[in-house]
Amino acid sequence: MLPLKYIRQNAELVRQGMAHKGIETERLDQILSLDEELRAKIAHTETLKAQRNRVTQTIAQLKREGGEAQDKITSMAELSREIKEIDQGIQILQEQLHTHLLWVPNIPHSTVPVGSDASANRLVSTEGELVTHSFAVQDHLELLTALQLVDFEAGGRIAGRGFPLYTGKGARLERALINFMLDLHTQERNYTEIFPPFVATRQTTELTGQLPKLEEDMYVTTVDDLFLIPTAEVPLTGIYQGQVLSEGDLPLRYAAYSACFRREAGSYGKETRGLLRVHQFNKVELVKYVHPDASYDELETLRVDAEEVLKRLGLTYRILELCTGDLSFAAAKCYDLEVYAPAGEQWLEVSSCSNYEAFQARRGNIKFRRKDTGKLDYVHTLNGSGLATPRLLAAILETYQQADGTVVVPEALVPYYGEETLKPA
RNA sequence: GGAGGAGUGGCUGAGCGGUUGAAAGCGGCGGUCUUGAAAACCGUUGACCGGUUACCCCGGUCCGGGGGUUCGAAUCCCUCCUCCUCCGCCA
Numbered sequence A: 001m002l003p004l005k006y007i008r009q010n011a012e013l014v015r016q017g018m019a020h021k022g023i024e025t026e027r028l029d030q031i032l033s034l035d036e037e038l039r040a041k042i043a044h045t046e047t048l049k050a051q052r053n054r055v056t057q058t059i060a061q062l063k064r065e066g067g068e069a070q071d072k073i074t075s076m077a078e079l080s081r082e083i084k085e086i087d088q089g090i091q092i093l094q095e096q097l098h099t100h101l102l103w104v105p106n107i108p109h110s111t112v113p114v115g116s117d118a119s120a121n122r123l124v125s126t127e128g129e130l131v132t133h134s135f136a137v138q139d140h141l142e143l144l145t146a147l148q149l150v151d152f153e154a155g156g157r158i159a160g161r162g163f164p165l166y167t168g169k170g171a172r173l174e175r176a177l178i179n180f181m182l183d184l185h186t187q188e189r190n191y192t193e194i195f196p197p198f199v200a201t202r203q204t205t206e207l208t209g210q211l212p213k214l215e216e217d218m219y220v221t222t223v224d225d226l227f228l229i230p231t232a233e234v235p236l237t238g239i240y241q242g243q244v245l246s247e248g249d250l251p252l253r254y255a256a257y258s259a260c261f262r263r264e265a266g267s268y269g270k271e272t273r274g275l276l277r278v279h280q281f282n283k284v285e286l287v288k289y290v291h292p293d294a295s296y297d298e299l300e301t302l303r304v305d306a307e308e309v310l311k312r313l314g315l316t317y318r319i320l321e322l323c324t325g326d327l328s329f330a331a332a333k334c335y336d337l338e339v340y341a342p343a344g345e346q347w348l349e350v351s352s353c354s355n356y357e358a359f360q361a362r363r364g365n366i367k368f369r370r371k372d373t374g375k376l377d378y379v380h381t382l383n384g385s386g387l388a389t390p391r392l393l394a395a396i397l398e399t400y401q402q403a404d405g406t407v408v409v410p411e412a413l414v415p416y417y418g419e420e421t422l423k424p425a
Numbered sequence B: 001g002g003a004g005g006a007g008u009g010g011c012u013g014a015g016c017g018g019u020u021g022a023a024a025g026c027g028g029c030g031g032u033c034u035u036g037a038a039a040a041c042c043g044u045u046g047a048c049c050g051g052u053u054a055c056c057c058c059g060g061u062c063c064g065g066g067g068g069u070u071c072g073a074a075u076c077c078c079u080c081c082u083c084c085u086c087c088g089c090c091a
Helices: A004-009 A011-020 A026-064 A070-102 A140-146 A152-159 A169-188 A202-207 A233-238 A292-312 A359-364 A389-400 A411-417
Strands: A122-127 A192-194 A199-201 A226-228 A244-246 A252-261 A280-290 A317-321 A333-341 A346-355 A367-369 A376-378 A380-388
Touching (some): A004 A026, A004 A070, A011 A026, A169 A192, A169 A252, A169 A280, A169 A380, A169 A411, A202 A233, A233 A280, A233 A359, A280 A389, A292 A317, A292 A346, A292 A380, A333 A380, A346 A389, A359 A380
Parallel strands (some): A192 A252, A244 A367
Antiparallel strands (some): A199 A226, A280 A380, A317 A333
């Protein structure tokens, strides 16, 4: 959420930012006119309230001195009715404005390349060699099946398509990946481990920016209006909503595993093979609360921390800086990490590392007290996947497959998985 | 699920219809003292909105959320939420 005052004073900047993100700016004009109307009403009611307060003081004094105040009391009743009426109008305007404001995206950082779609993303670098095999390769789905790691049909019987059931060694490998990543971030980097709730209230889900825009992509429990989290970013960023942190606490860095639930409405038929797009998956998420001056440095280290997972696993990947049109609603700047999957010679997105600046902090009212001025200011929040498992597993299988149909377990995972090779049944 | 108690500023905690935006303490900030620090002492210290834009001033709002009573509500009433205690249920 952008502050109303900021929008008012920087309307053209906001308009341009929205346009660069490919979002209609009609709403901006509505906001500006509602804002004007609102301020006029506020000025009016405040004048009346000032009058009421003055007279109320007089009445109090008269009463104390034992005087007669009935005529003043009678005239005040009329004034109070008028104030109430104007205030009701103000409330309606404020609700309308709030609704519109929830739909105004964050403005891209000035360094973000301008473009309308993924083709304008900037390739930062490619790490590792493009793996080639001297034999006929299997894709990850064939390998999953041959190695009996995932039973898609059973998952389908239980919950429907897109809910994979990991079995036996597959379940163990999945757990190994999660533990490996959590240990890396919490023991070798400065992240505090969190095990969060997997559901969140509407308010929490709004603060991270998933709502209202992505409501149709969320699973919701209708009786309680709780949302199944699409990422641990939601609970992690919700931890400090409404709180005031002290400057000395910053930066706060958290890492959490969670299952992630996404309806992926409308995306059937596209990349839906195997594990590439599913409704429930596992992910380790990194979230930081930082001082505004440090947020862009923290974005770089966040990305490096996410990259480390891929490096340790010996996978080939590339780093993209997203262009304005590909940037998510709440992000000011974002890097994507894409891992190389040799079977289809595809790059698979396994992480997005974003700086939201104060966008989420404003929605969630997360502040800190500045040491120098003693004043309150919004923190900056960042998050990045570190990482999501399904595509990571796909890349591992395709990269480490052997001519005999076995798959070598990456060295870093062996202590977690317990064996050095995955063999077909 | 049933019964009772409580939610006040960054924190603890008074106030229970009108000089209370809110005592006191802690914390924070500034200063005195000190080679420096601590301690002590003195001073200072809420947030948000609007006008104005120089955060200087003026006005307004805010005592868990929402609604009501009243000329006037932190204070009375209703409702919701959260926490605590007891009972029940489940693990």
